[in-house]
Amino acid sequence: xxxxxxLLAGLTSAALLGFGLATLSTAAQAATEWDMPxxxxxxxxxxxxxxxxxxxxxxxxxxxxxxxxxSNGSLIGHAEIKNSVRRGIVPIGELIMSRLANENPIxxxxxxxxxxxxxxxxxxLWEASRExxxxxxxxxxxxxxxxxxxxxxxxxxxxxxxxxxxxRNLNMRAYNAASERLAQLAGAVPTQVEVxxxxxxxxxxxxxxxxxxxxxxxxxxxxDYLNHFNHAQLWLPKNMIIVSEQALSRLDDSxxxxxxxxxxxxxxxxxxxxxxxxxxxxxVLRENGIEVSEPTPELAxxxxxxxxxMTSEWVERAGEQGAAILEAYADARP
Numbered sequence: 001x002x003x004x005x006x007l008l009a010g011l012t013s014a015a016l017l018g019f020g021l022a023t024l025s026t027a028a029q030a031a032t033e034w035d036m037p038x039x040x041x042x043x044x045x046x047x048x049x050x051x052x053x054x055x056x057x058x059x060x061x062x063x064x065x066x067x068x069x070x071s072n073g074s075l076i077g078h079a080e081i082k083n084s085v086r087r088g089i090v091p092i093g094e095l096i097m098s099r100l101a102n103e104n105p106i107x108x109x110x111x112x113x114x115x116x117x118x119x120x121x122x123x124x125l126w127e128a129s130r131e132x133x134x135x136x137x138x139x140x141x142x143x144x145x146x147x148x149x150x151x152x153x154x155x156x157x158x159x160x161x162x163x164x165x166x167x168r169n170l171n172m173r174a175y176n177a178a179s180e181r182l183a184q185l186a187g188a189v190p191t192q193v194e195v196x197x198x199x200x201x202x203x204x205x206x207x208x209x210x211x212x213x214x215x216x217x218x219x220x221x222x223x224d225y226l227n228h229f230n231h232a233q234l235w236l237p238k239n240m241i242i243v244s245e246q247a248l249s250r251l252d253d254s255x256x257x258x259x260x261x262x263x264x265x266x267x268x269x270x271x272x273x274x275x276x277x278x279x280x281x282x283x284v285l286r287e288n289g290i291e292v293s294e295p296t297p298e299l300a301x302x303x304x305x306x307x308x309x310m311t312s313e314w315v316e317r318a319g320e321q322g323a324a325i326l327e328a329y330a331d332a333r334p
Contacts, residue, residue, distance in 0.1 A: 213278075
């Protein structure tokens with residue numbers, strides 16, 4: 001005789017079903033989702049590289065760490081990204097390193113004119129400064145995952161710049177303390193403008209010159225609002241991707257190792273992308289009617305003079321940390 005209670009059997013099945021659903025729910029919740037703000041548009045090579053980095057992490061962790069990239073300042077504005085990571089609002093983010101110069105001058109070592117003006121020098125300077133910069137960020141429970149340079153910075157203008165006086169009294173777009181100081185020493189008027197706002201700033205007359213990379217000029221279609229690019233190769237500023245140590249500590253060992261491995265790959269890929277971007281972006285500028293030139297001897301002399309002044313000023317501000325960086329750089333510089 002069957003003594004099984006049909007009601008009990010039904011309850012048992014429901015309980016088992018509930019247990020199974022709960023198990024599936026727990027498994028689904030096990031995946032970690034990170035939001036990552038970046039200041040730049042989707043076509044910018046930095047953003048392209050970061051999206052590949054996020055894909056690499058997702059693949060290497062079988063989806064256990066899922067990074068959603070929010071480009072073009074759509075989630076958090078550039079000025080707030082670093083503090084948002086530090087405060088735990090987001091676990092990870094991208095910013096241009098020299099934006100932190102007001103916190104400590106070492107962050108603008110890559111924006112001192114002619115201290116490093118090509119990729120070999122820029123890489124040597126990064127290797128010489130990385131440990132000290134990392135230690136400074138670690139005091140705020142932040143870690144650099146990787147850093148990638150922009151192409152060498154040049155000068156965009158409405159009219160050709162042949163003489164130093166051609167820059168005088170121009171409203172020059174600035175994006176960090178170094179570009180502000182360069183504008184001041186050149187006799188221009190520095191004006192803070194973020195990348196997404198550049199076309200509007202030119203069209204409204206807010207700015208009529210800017211120091212930035214060939215990549216930014218191509219991305220923002222500079223030919224729509226100016227005519228000249230002077231490939232002065234002033235410096236190669238870096239964007240850095242930072243993560244909070246608290247967020248890292250919540251990852252299991254294998255996920256953390258996969259993240260760090262993907263970051264190392266992204267750094268190497270990003271440096272190569274930057275090199276390629278320099279050539280391609282200059283070609284795009286020319287194809288669209290931008291006149292690309294090199295500094296005249298007179299302008300080169302003035303820019304070199306500005307570089308010497310800014311180097312001396314930086315060394316004085318950066319103190320012992322700056323001296324240590326320059327000493328290490330002198331040993332590694334090609």
